[in-house]
Amino acid sequence: MIFSGKVEKPTVSNFIRNIIDTDLAQNKNQGRVATRFPPEPNGYLHIGHAKSICLNFGIAKDYQGTCNLRFDDTNPERESMEYVQSIKDDIAWLGYQWNALHFASDYFAQLYDYAIELIKQGKAYVDSLSGDEIRAYRGTLTKPGKESPYRDRPVEENLKLFEAMRAGEFEDAQHVLRAKIDMSSPNINMRDPILYRIRHVSHYRTGDQWCIYPMYDYTHCISDAIEDITHSLCTLEFEDNRALYDWVLDQLDVPGHPQQIEFARLNLEHTVMSKRILNRLVDEGHVSGWDDPRLPTISGLRRRGYTPESIRDFCERIGVTKKQGTIAMSVLENSIREDLDQRAPRRMAVLDPLRVVIENYPEAQTEMVTASNHPKNPQMGQRPLTFSGVIYIERSDFMETPAKKFFRLAPGREVRLRYAYYITCTDVIRDNEGEVIEIRCTYDPATKGGSSADGRKVKGTIHWVSADHSANAEIRLYDRLFLVSNPAAKADFLEHLNPQSRIVLTNCKVEQGLVDMEPEARFQFERQGYFCTDRQDHSRSHPVFNRTVTLRDTWAKIEKTSGS
């Protein structure tokens, strides 16, 4: 299938899809596939969540199934509607539509009823040990725990106590509801896990309706079952929780029993995904906010210029396994370059301008040259550019004493100005400090458009803008946030922040037409990289562009290896 010039790639198999294929072959769940994405609304989504989103929504789509969005909002402490909204926005931006929208908090009443049922069955009890005591009684990794003295309270007493807990008759932490399983289980999750805790905190959705809140292990499985989820996908750290997930559902008469399958979460080199660290970076002002273009948050990537397509492509490429790995940033960069190469119109922008006066160009004359918007896609059209006798070129495109293999402008050398003329450098002008502030050139009038009838070749083609026909712009260059590949592993991760992760250039010269672009417009600035107008700060009077990613740069490699 042809799709915007791109052949859609077949989805690669992974172990979860293999499980589903097997289930389907056996007509498990009557051939139905239902997944869900269950974030807690206590933070912003990042690229790691995107992996889970693409997995869950992608499976639903490919198997004609459904994927719900469910907010796992069982801990009122740090959840809010603001997070709910940002999560919904990010998922929609990524290009996914949820089948149904649910909140675990909508199940509070049902969850409470199921807890009563558990108590009646003698499988849950109210424990009145303190937090410290509960921890001590739990035992350790290698030593079994011991049973609470309250473990054998009669059902009636448990019922009365639990109702009193719900009625607000106790202080926080005075009692908890626990499952009665096995205090000597080698799986610590099964040592009478806490099901409910008392928390006199108002919830962003249920207000003060409840003062007891159900725990994750108890809530998640029942929520999945209520929604008739077939495959409950989560990350590896929940592997040990699966026994409890199954235990709870086995005790109760719930609509279904979803299968929990765990996969490895995403790790990316040179950045961090942990909520704790992300929070510090934002709170302490090391970045400008949750949508700082250096952050791996969805809103940060969006502001940086990443497309939803590129993020989906990335998630496709990295695969889904149970092996904990770390993906190189180059994989993400490759995904966005590949996408933008095809769809981003080309423009010329000079980031570090060097003034060039063309001495034999008739003074005050201007003329139009034609530039194509994409070298391979004529349908993207062309645009006229004004050429004149005073232009700006990139300072790095000129070397007074050229290094070996440098084939751009240098005294006595000829280069092509893209789409315009061949020019030859004749002189160098310096200021009092000896810094080159201008160069003088001559142009060959017979090379208009950038080619010569005599077949003479020039090795270099450089970009330019006309001094009087360009606009000033601010351009923000972004690079990896951290210098080390795994900053989260460093106790002093702040010491490893890349001081060059954001460089703001305020004296850039761009094609005039660029200032009128709407926010989030994406371009390739030829020979530089892909850029987008900043979502927040760009305006016609103050144009601001963010560098999404550089172009591949063979010259930089040559420079590096030749050590100059």
Added chain:
RNA sequence: UGGGGUGUAGCCAAGUGGUAAGGCACCGGAUUUUGAUUCCGGCAUACGCAGGUUCGAAUCCUGCCACCCCAGCCA
């Protein structure tokens, strides 16, 4: 001296007893009015290690090693 997982190239990853896909990265070369793109070629006698079963093992068996997760009234 507990339990649960995972080991295929620098980084990901297919592979499910028949002789190691693919991507990223890297290295060559061709084309090129972007040192971009594109294209061609190279890149694991080898699948954590050691044994065993088999005509045949990355795939099965045994033992060992390494790494990750679990002792919140977080999710």
